[in-house]
Amino acid sequence: MDLNKSQDITYSKTLSGLNEEIIRKISEENNEPSWMLEIRIESFKIFRELQLPKWWPDLSLLDLNKICYYANPEDTKDTKNWDEVPEKIRNTFDRLWIPEAEKEMLAWVWAQFDSKVVYHSIKKELEDKWVIFEDMSFAIKKHPDLVKKYFMKAIPINDHKFSALHWAVWNGWTFLYIPKWVKVEEPLQAYFRMNVRAGWQFEHTIIVLEEWAQAHYIEWCSAPKYWDIALHAWCVEVYVWKSASLRYSSVENWSSDTYNLNTKRAIV
Structure with missing residues (x-):
């Protein structure tokens, strides 16, 4: 398998371009509470009002009306069983050494393919210590008060046009x-693969370490070479409280036709 080529995957996806109907579709697909939909709609309004940042690189080739904003691989689900991941997707992540890494040294493994989390695994001893590790789409429903406490607190909507988007x-x-006091000695590792042509990814990461906690979080991001312009603009919010220690590592491998416009902030 050539990791520089996208896989032939069947998708359920929206048409190119963005409007309120597509935003409502994304919220509906994730079965989100009404407060999250309200944030999305307000953010879209602000996005349309803001100008492109002058301090970003040349974006003249980026046409936001040609981007597909939601692409969900069909016949996929979030599973803790690696063998249940569809074969083509599993083969891609096999080439990225997920199974080997998980077996040898990881406390937690996470894999997302385009808009869909397809696999996650966490060691039972961490669950017993009340470590929370969830897909953001599930976390806002399972832990709404905790998510609300940190969601959008480090990166405001109007920070710039792409944060609003x-x-x-x-x-x-x-x-x-x-x-508090929980120390995770083994790395926590997440893999993201963007596959769809003329696609986007706006994944969101929130990391919270309470007082005296300790962890090492590693994320790997990659995409094939495209003939069409793609957009990757995710946000990371990190909160590290008194005497806690976080090692945050990000390894990214993008082709020249992918605009990688990220916003990462930490409150310590």
């Missing part, structure tokens, strides 16, 4: 919460 169409990725 992110808040309007974000989908998937990670909510990680390490309780």
